[in-house]
Amino acid sequence: MTTKPLPLTPELHAYLVAHGSAPDEIVRELTEETRAALPAEAGMQVAPEQAAFLTFLTRLLGVRQAVEVGTFTGLSSLAIARGLADGGRLTCFDISEEYTGIARRYWTRAGVQDRIELRIGPAAETLRELPRERHLDFAFIDADKVGYPVYWDELVPRMRSGAVIAVDNTLRGGRVLAPQDADDRAIAAFNDEVLADVRVDVVMLSIADGVTLARVR
């Protein structure tokens, strides 16, 4: 049994990325446009290999009802929408018309716009408008970090048994070990809360900036 962690050097990361399915032209152009139009914010976008993982996971789970909290220019939502089962739907939550204006264009280009509904507003409020029954198969949380506990509390009771919640940035560049700002502290506390939540089984993956997968019991 190997218990020694593998250091992910830049070379090994490049190898890993090169040996997964390559991003298509739409993903490449969305990434390039985001970097050009929003250089200061582009780092918020999920990594291309993470997008591929989201499509893989969504397809594997046969997701029909999905939610995303934190859409930005649309890479993760595009990835989730591409993995949905026939007739599947994704509801996206964000506060920015500007960022999601770019997302809408790429959804249309990829032909997934009919599967996606976008709701603009603070997600702590807009998530409450979702039906209160257990109807969701998949959720992806990637908005403001201090809001994660609220989004978690709104989503868990709405997930079907066996559904999965994926949460982004749960390693915070390694700073969960020694938090340096309010966002780091919020994620460190959130990770502890998730671990103690008896409604879910949890694994943390070291993809990109850390992705937690929680399977709802």
Ligand SMILES: C[S@@+](CC[C@H](N)C(=O)[O-])C[C@H]1O[C@@H](n2cnc3c(N)ncnc32)[C@H](O)[C@@H]1O
């Ligand atoms: C890290 S980015 C999301 C990146 C996206 N998942 C992607 O792959 O491109 C965070 C997003 O959360 C949104 N956001 C921030 N605070 C929010 C809030 N209170 N409610 C809803 N969305 C919020 C921001 O507008 C931003 O688009």
